[in-house]
Amino acid sequence: xxxxxxxxxxxxxxxxxxxxxxxxxxxxxxxxxxxxxxxxxxxxxxxxxxxxxxxxxxxxxxxxxxxxxxxxxxxxxxxxxxxxxxxxxxxxxxxxxxxxxxxxxxxxxxxxxxxxxxxxxxxxxxxxxxxxxxxxxxxxxxxxxxxxxxxxxxxxxxxxxxxxxxxxxxxxxxxxxxxxxxxxxxxxxxxxxxxxxxxxxxxxxxxxxxxxxxxxxxxxxxxxxxxxxxxxxxxxxxxxxxxxxxxxxxxxxxxxxxxxxxxxxxxxxxxxxxxxxxxxxxxxxxxxxxxxxxxxxxxxxxxxxxxxxxxxxxxxxxxxxxxxxxxxxxxxxxxxxxxxxxxxxxxxxxxxxxxxxxxxxxxxxxxxxxxxxxxxxxxxxxxxxxxxxxxxxxxxxxxxxxxxxxxxxxxxxxxxxxxxxxxxxxxxxxxxxxxxxxxxxxxxxxxxxxxxxxxxxxxxxxxxxxxxxxxxxxxxxxxxxxxxxxxxxxxxxxxxxxxxxxxxxxxxxxxxxxxxxxxxxxxxxxxxxxxxxxxxxxxxxxxxxxxxxxxxxxxxxxxxxxxxxxxxxxxxxxxxxxxxxxxxxxxxxxxxxxxxxxx
Amino acid sequence: xxxxxxxxxxxxxxxxxxxxxxxxxxxxxxxxxxxxxxxxxxxxxxxxxxxxxxxxxxxxxxxxxxxxxxxxxxxxxxxxxxxxxxxxxxxxxxxxxxxxxxxxxxxxxxxxxxxxxxxxxxxxxxxxxxxxxxxxxxxxxxxxxxxxxxxxxxxxxxxxxxxxxxxxxxxxxxxxxxxxxxxxxxxxxxxxx
Numbered sequence: 001x002x003x004x005x006x007x008x009x010x011x012x013x014x015x016x017x018x019x020x021x022x023x024x025x026x027x028x029x030x031x032x033x034x035x036x037x038x039x040x041x042x043x044x045x046x047x048x049x050x051x052x053x054x055x056x057x058x059x060x061x062x063x064x065x066x067x068x069x070x071x072x073x074x075x076x077x078x079x080x081x082x083x084x085x086x087x088x089x090x091x092x093x094x095x096x097x098x099x100x101x102x103x104x105x106x107x108x109x110x111x112x113x114x115x116x117x118x119x120x121x122x123x124x125x126x127x128x129x130x131x132x133x134x135x136x137x138x139x140x141x142x143x144x145x146x147x148x149x150x151x152x153x154x155x156x157x158x159x160x161x162x163x164x165x166x167x168x169x170x171x172x173x174x175x176x177x178x179x180x181x182x183x184x185x186x187x188x189x190x191x192x193x194x195x196x197x198x199x200x201x202x203x204x205x206x207x208x209x210x211x212x213x214x215x216x217x218x219x220x221x222x223x224x225x226x227x228x229x230x231x232x233x234x235x236x237x238x239x240x241x242x243x244x245x246x247x248x249x250x251x252x253x254x255x256x257x258x259x260x261x262x263x264x265x266x267x268x269x270x271x272x273x274x275x276x277x278x279x280x281x282x283x284x285x286x287x288x289x290x291x292x293x294x295x296x297x298x299x300x301x302x303x304x305x306x307x308x309x310x311x312x313x314x315x316x317x318x319x320x321x322x323x324x325x326x327x328x329x330x331x332x333x334x335x336x337x338x339x340x341x342x343x344x345x346x347x348x349x350x351x352x353x354x355x356x357x358x359x360x361x362x363x364x365x366x367x368x369x370x371x372x373x374x375x376x377x378x379x380x381x382x383x384x385x386x387x388x389x390x391x392x393x394x395x396x397x398x399x400x401x402x403x404x405x406x407x408x409x410x411x412x413x414x415x416x417x418x419x420x421x422x423x424x425x426x427x428x429x430x431x432x433x434x435x436x437x438x439x440x441x442x443x444x445x446x447x448x449x450x451x452x453x454x455x456x457x458x459x460x461x462x463x464x465x466x467x468x469x470x471x472x473x474x475x476x477x478x479x480x481x482x483x484x485x486x487x488x489x490x491x492x493x494x495x496x497x498x499x500x501x502x503x504x505x506x507x508x509x510x511x512x513x514x515x516x517x518x519x520x521x522x523x524x525x526x527x528x529x530x531x532x533x534x535x536x537x538x539x540x541x542x543x544x545x546x547x548x549x550x551x552x553x554x555x556x557x558x559x560x561x562x563x564x565x566x567x568x569x570x571x572x573x574x575x576x577x578x579x580x581x582x583x584x585x586x587x588x589x590x591x592x593x594x595x596x597x598x599x
Numbered sequence: 600x601x602x603x604x605x606x607x608x609x610x611x612x613x614x615x616x617x618x619x620x621x622x623x624x625x626x627x628x629x630x631x632x633x634x635x636x637x638x639x640x641x642x643x644x645x646x647x648x649x650x651x652x653x654x655x656x657x658x659x660x661x662x663x664x665x666x667x668x669x670x671x672x673x674x675x676x677x678x679x680x681x682x683x684x685x686x687x688x689x690x691x692x693x694x695x696x697x698x699x700x701x702x703x704x705x706x707x708x709x710x711x712x713x714x715x716x717x718x719x720x721x722x723x724x725x726x727x728x729x730x731x732x733x734x735x736x737x738x739x740x741x742x743x744x745x746x747x748x749x750x751x752x753x754x755x756x757x758x759x760x761x762x763x764x765x766x767x768x769x770x771x772x773x774x775x776x777x778x779x780x781x782x783x784x785x786x787x788x789x790x791x792x
Contacts, residue, residue: 004625004635108640132636132663165638165663166622168629244661311666331668331686335720338682340711342612342703344648380708548708553647556707573707 005169007162010133011100012037013169014140016044019177020068020098024049024058026426027455028074029109030163031102035072036458039467048458048467051390051426052077057084059097064191066182068096068144075103075116076389080427082119085153089123090201091191092151092208094182096144102158105281106308109160111370111389113307115282120155120259124205126212127259128156128221131240133167139256142221150208150215157258159281161238161308213260221256224269231323232273234266234286234297239279239309246314246324258286263293270295275323277302281309346375348554349523349581351449354494355418356383357550357585358501359445362508364414365400369393369428371420371454373447380551384418391427393417394435394444401440414508417444422452422460425475429484435513436485443507444515447494448477449522457524481515488514495520497588523581532582533599536573540594543570547586547595554579555586604657605758606665610684611650611676612701616747619772620674621652623751626768627760628656638663647703649680674754676746677701678730679713682720694721694728695753697746729753731791737784742777745784752788762789 012034023046025035039046049055052073059071078101104110120127128143130136143154189197228249235243236255253269270276278287278299287299302317318324346353356376360383368374368384376383397417404412419428424446435442452458459465464474481489492500507514543561558574587595611617621637628635639652653664667686673694675681681696705711721728737745748769755765773781
């Protein structure tokens with residue numbers, strides 16, 4: 001059977017076919033669809049955990065109970081899960097363990113473009129790198145077999161272009177392997193990592209890498225594709241596909257296993273070619289290791305560590321190296337005036353807009369977090385001052401407030417942290433605990449929109465549903481915050497600007513920790529629900545542009561308002577009825593009263 | 600050419616149907632026995648950003664993305680986006696665009712300008728660009744969502760994939776109750792050249 005599948009769909013298929021019945025993960029672009037697809041198969045258990053560290057530990061526990069397990073995350077998610085991951089490399093596994101990590105070269109939807117191949121080397125665990133959808137599916141079975149054979153977690157690294165590209169996958173639909181549970185096996189010296197026992201495990205890690213290095217020499221995942229011997233190219237992942245497109249006649253060493261590397265295989269390949277290149281995205285991960293083997297190789301000199309690679313960049317890199325004999329395609333130059341920016345925006349009717357509009361009135365220091373609300377940094381709202389990583393808003397706000405407090409600065413601006421529900425559950429709770437425990441003057445805004453919106457509306461501990469749509473407990477944020485010791489907890493309606501501004505002012509004036517919550521559901525969850533519509537009364541609109549300052553995609557500028565003053569041209573506003581959700585914010589900011597309900 | 604690959608770039612803004620259109624072409628290529636790959640970036644597109652999808656088919660396709668300047672067809676769901684992506688078009692490539700304008704708020708607030716000369720740009724860089732008010736045609740047929748199928752109907756004339764495959768894949772990929780309406784929209788598109 002042949003199907004067009006994305007890398008994420010294909011890898012989920014491979015996991016299902018490998019008889020895996022247990023998965024735990026936290027969503028993150030570009031990895032999210034792996035678990036979403038896997039969760040739809042019959043007879044599997046898949047859950048969203050509150051964060052990647054929890055998810056990985058859950059998977060470890062399940063593996064210890066004797067079954068095959070899966071955990072997935074995006075590159076920065078492994079930073080969160082690095083603690084259990086690094087020591088899991090010592091304990092090894094019981095049931096087969098696969099960690100799928102999706103990197104985001106080019107930062108299409110991420111805060112950095114770290115290269116997680118480094119993690120495999122850091123932890124000394126085998127790493128598989130598929131280059132298309134077919135390989136994404138095929139490598140999974142091998143990754144589980146190796147995990148079990150060598151008593152190690154296996155890591156499989158995708159990148160955005162592998163995860164989100166689609167290609168043909170050929171497979172025979174069949175029932176998945178039925179693998180009985182091995183049961184929990186008590187083995188304290190293997191699983192209790194006190195120093196005395198961990199010292200026994202570390203040598204086993206090194207022995208394992210020796211065994212895996214031999215595997216790297218012989219596995220079909222690493223293959224030499226003989227071609228013109230003038231040039232040899234070592235490559236892996238999506239870069240392999242670009243190389244095949246641009247340099248179809250070159251000799252290629254295609255690495256499907258990129259940790260550990262086989263020096264023997266690489267030397268053998270290097271000896272057959274006149275000039276050796278490495279083509280890899282991001283860090284000189286392969287290049288550095290090959291150079292350390294004493295092999296002459298060129299790479300980053302022609303293929304920069306910045307951004308994702310592309311066939312264009314491969315062609316110009318080889319041209320610069322003097323080995324690409326075709327003419328480079330000269331594309332049409334970008335015609336002048338056609339590169340209008342089209343930045344992403346908070347949706348019309350977004351529950352975050354009113355809060356940021358209100359917060360701007362207080363002129364405070366605003367620490368932002370990871371989620372849709374990060375978009376409030378863009379014009380016209382420009383509300384947040386920082387974004388670092390998941391959960392950092394609250395801890396950073398605490399640091400800022402404390403620093404100003406101990407330096408006894410005059411006219412201290414209020415300090416805000418802004419964080420969404422899912423991000424708060426992920427890693428904001430501990431930050432708030434610090435705010436309360438060490439008592440700082442921080443106003444924490446928890447924007448609870450009842451979903452994990454940024455990654456496409458996943459369930460979380462606040463929604464009352466699991467990934468597989470079972471009903472479950474709903475965390476009570478107010479009770480949670482109160483239990484942490486926070487005495488001031490207020491709820492605001494972000495669609496009531498006056499009320500929101502008033503409450504923010506009161507909390508900013510109060511010296512000590514306070515929590516301000518919004519609890520309106522994400523507008524994307526309400527699609528199809530009947531609503532009111534607003535429209536601009538052209539005769540009344542004076543073109544003051546107050547409504548434009550909301551940054552609502554439904555509001556734009558219309559025709560020029562006739563006026564004797566020709567120096568300042570004013571246009572009246574218009575509201576797109578197909579986008580308006582009736583949130584009423586524009587009506588509230590319109591001083592002449594030109595915006596009214598029409599339906 | 601030993602391995603000639605057809606390159607189609609489909610562009611627009613979030614929610615317009617760019618991704619569905621690209622998936623339909625991939626499925627048709629697969630049905631016709633070609634190797635096919637597609638790639639798009641859609642991280643933030645749902646929030647009004649732009650979407651571009653590369654679709655490729657041929658005897659063997661390695662890279663899921665094409666080289667700039669090699670697209671046989673540039674299909675755009677939005678007028679300004681057609682001009683933005685013109686550098687992807689190859690010399691004798693064809694352009695099909697819906698004339699619908701989706702003006703971002705960054706324009707209404709005066710920070711940026713919506714390109715006013717898109718027709719000239721398209722005429723300068725391609726021969727016989729098709730600029731069609733697909734939204735009005737779709738609305739007349741009874742549903743604005745039919746834009747997608749009308750545009751596919753237009754480019755079906757430009758590709759060497761059999762009409763039957765287009766019809767069977769489009770019918771399969773649209774909601775069953777809209778199947779007949781989509782076939783009408785496809786016919787409308789095929790008449791536009």
